[in-house]
Amino acid sequence: xxxxxxxxxxxxxxxxxxxxxxxxxxxxxxxxxxxxxxxxxxxxxxxxxxxxxxxxxxxxxxxxxxxxxxxxxxxxxxxxxxxxxxxxxxxxxxxxxxxxxxxxxxxxxxxxxxxxxxxxxxxxxxxxxxxxxxxxxxxxxxxxxxxxxxxxxxxxxxxxxxxxxxxxxxxxxxxxxxxxxxxxxxxxxxxxxxxxxxxxxxxxxxxxxxxxxxxxxxxxxxxxxxxxxxxxxxxxxxxxxxxxxxxxxxxxxxxxxxxxxxxxxxx
Amino acid sequence: xxxxxxxxxxxxxxxxxxxxxxxxxxxxxxxxxxxxxxxxxxxxxxxxxxxxxxxxxxxxxxxxxxxxxxxxxxxxxxxxxxxxxxxxxxxxxxxxxxxxxxxxxxxxxxxxxxxxxxx
Numbered sequence: 468x469x470x471x472x473x474x475x476x477x478x479x480x481x482x483x484x485x486x487x488x489x490x491x492x493x494x495x496x497x498x499x500x501x502x503x504x505x506x507x508x509x510x511x512x513x514x515x516x517x518x519x520x521x522x523x524x525x526x527x528x529x530x531x532x533x534x535x536x537x538x539x540x541x542x543x544x545x546x547x548x549x550x551x552x553x554x555x556x557x558x559x560x561x562x563x564x565x566x567x568x569x570x571x572x573x574x575x576x577x578x579x580x581x582x583x584x585x586x587x588x589x590x591x592x593x594x595x596x597x598x599x600x601x602x603x604x605x606x607x608x609x610x611x612x613x614x615x616x617x618x619x620x621x622x623x624x625x626x627x628x629x630x631x632x633x634x635x636x637x638x639x640x641x642x643x644x645x646x647x648x649x650x651x652x653x654x655x656x657x658x659x660x661x662x663x664x665x666x667x668x669x670x671x672x673x674x675x676x677x678x679x680x681x682x683x684x685x686x687x688x689x690x691x692x693x694x695x696x697x698x699x700x701x702x703x704x705x706x707x708x709x710x711x712x713x714x715x716x717x718x719x720x721x722x723x724x725x726x727x728x729x730x731x732x733x734x
Numbered sequence: 735x736x737x738x739x740x741x742x743x744x745x746x747x748x749x750x751x752x753x754x755x756x757x758x759x760x761x762x763x764x765x766x767x768x769x770x771x772x773x774x775x776x777x778x779x780x781x782x783x784x785x786x787x788x789x790x791x792x793x794x795x796x797x798x799x800x801x802x803x804x805x806x807x808x809x810x811x812x813x814x815x816x817x818x819x820x821x822x823x824x825x826x827x828x829x830x831x832x833x834x835x836x837x838x839x840x841x842x843x844x845x846x847x848x849x850x851x852x853x
Contacts, residue, residue, distance in 0.1 A: 483791050490828045516801055517835040523805045525798070592829060593794035600794035602830070612830075614794050616761070631798045680805035 486595040488570035494590055494604055496572055503561045505574050507696035508588035511604035516680075519610030519633025520688040521640035523681035526632075526652070530659040530673040532624040535666050539617035539624050540596045546615055546626070546662060547599060553665070555657040569594050573601075587696040589613075606694035608639045608647070626662055628655045633685070636692035640684065737762070738790060742770035744777070750849055751779035752842070756788035759796030767799050771806055781849045782807055785842065787818030797830055804835060817845040 496509045516523050532542070546553070547567040551560040557578035563571040569591055577585040585608070589601035598616035603609055611632030618625055630651075634640035639647070656673040663671035692698075740763035743754045751774040757763075774782055784800075792800075807814050817839040819827065827833040839845035 483793055484822050486793065487826055488829055490825050513829075513831070515831045517804070518831060525802055593797075595793065598793065598795060612794065612798065614798060616795060618761070629795075629798065631801055678802075680802050681809045683809060 483595075486569060486593050488590060488592050491570065491590075494572050494588065496574060496588070498564060499574060500561050503559065503574050504576050504584060504586040505588075506586035507606040507694070508572065508574055508586070508604055511588075511606060511694070513590050513592070513602045513604055514607070514610035514635065515602065516611040516631050516633050518688065518691075520636045520685055520691055521634030521643065522679060522684060523631070523633050524648075525629065525678040525680050526655075527627060527629045527676040527678075528652070528655040528659055528673055529625050529627045529676075530663045530668070530671050531620070532626065532663060532666055532668050533671075535624070535668050537624050537666050539619060542617035542624060542626050542662075542666070543597055543599070543615070545665065546617075547594070549665075553658045553661045555654055558654075567591050567594055567599055585696055603635075605635075605691065606696035607635060608642070608696070609633065610635045610688075610691070626659060628659065630655075631680070633681075633688075635688075636695055637689050638692055638695055638698070740766055742766050744770055744773040746777045746779055747846070749780045750783055750846065751777050751781070752783040752785055754785045754788070758791040758793075759789060759799060760791070760793045761795040761799075763796055763799050764802075767803050771803050774812075775810065779812070781813045781815065783842070783845050783849065784814065784816040784836075785818050786816060786820075786823060789818075789823070792823065792826065797826070797832070800832070801830075804832075813849065815839060815845055815849050817841055 493510050493512055494508055496505055499505050550562060550567060554560055559576040561574040561576070563573065565571060571591045572588055573591075574586070574588045577587065579585045587607045588604055590604070591599060592602040592612065593600040597618065598614055600612050600614040602612050609630070609632035611630060613628060613630045616627050616629070618627070634643050652675055656675065659673040660671045737760070738757040740755070740757040740759055745752050745754070753770055753774065804814055814835070815837040816827075818841065819838060824833070824838060827838060837848060839848050
């Protein structure tokens with residue numbers, strides 16, 4: 468939230484300090500709903516576009532709330548409160564119960580090609596009445612930020628999602644080149660369409676703009692592949708049948724625990 | 735409270751171009767930051783010093799504006815450093831990990847010495 472303060476020169480200025488997250492060495496996931504896969508989030512550091520590997524892109528997705536008289540702050544309030552509801556089907560956003568607030572961490576379970584469920588997350592880096600921004604953790608497909616905002620342009624209110632990203636590692640960079648950009652574009656276009664429809668906009672028409680900010684790849688960041696959430700989620704899913712079988716076997720075992728066995732062996 | 739309009743003025747000393755930033759860095763700062771960087775590019779300076787002494791407000795869109803400028807600088811092979819950040823903005827640069835990318839100095843003289851102005 469933006470509030471005012473006295474500046475050293477005696478004038479009044481806006482304050483932003485309440486809107487930013489506090490510095491944190493590693494992410495913590497406090498509460499997780501049943502069914503959510505929490506991999507690749509807790510203990511990870513957040514990353515910005517500077518820490519990524521691939522080319523730096525700024526992609527801007529916008530939708531005009533044509534024919535609807537709505538204040539930008541109302542759009543942001545609704546977007547924050549109902550954020551997961553605007554996501555495309557098959558993708559889950561497990562946000563904190565306290566809502567989207569600076570420093571909060573959300574777990575994401577995303578649908579990927581090949582029926583892979585990618586488990587990753589985001590931290591709310593910034594939130595005020597007019598915008599909020601997520602920052603990604605190590606291992607996320609993108610190192611960067613995504614900012615959601617709403618503002619007046621002419622007589623209309625415009626809702627916008629703007630990503631400033633690099634692919635985190637060479638594997639993700641390859642994925643982006645092989646159709647990943649289009650998948651991401653559809654994701655946010657669908658989100659904005661759903662958001663606009665919520666406010667009664669008829670036939671919302673999201674626009675997409677691309678800007679290649681830095682065409683160079685940062686090869687010294689190729690080591691980020693170690694944290695790759697896709698690879699780790701893949702291994703996790705491959706191990707699911709074994710974990711399921713193990714749990715079943717434990718459940719069918721005699722009703723003494725390993726502690727009980729130890730006691731028996733002492734007899 | 736009315737927004738304090740963003741401005742960026744460029745001055746050059748040797749191979750260092752200093753960008754004196756003032757006002758609020760938000761979405762509206764994009765065009766001015768871009769044109770200020772264009773001015774730096776014309777000077778051919780190898781290093782950019784960002785002076786934040788007169789900046790009183792940065793939101794997340796403003797940080798994105800700064801990062802986009804950093805991206806252009808990196809693309810053009812220019813080093814970027816900063817000075818004049820309050821403790822709050824030093825924290826902010828830590829959160830966003832901008833401080834991994836640029837040296838942060840307390841004041842202009844330290845910054846100029848640090849980047850080897852005129853060397």
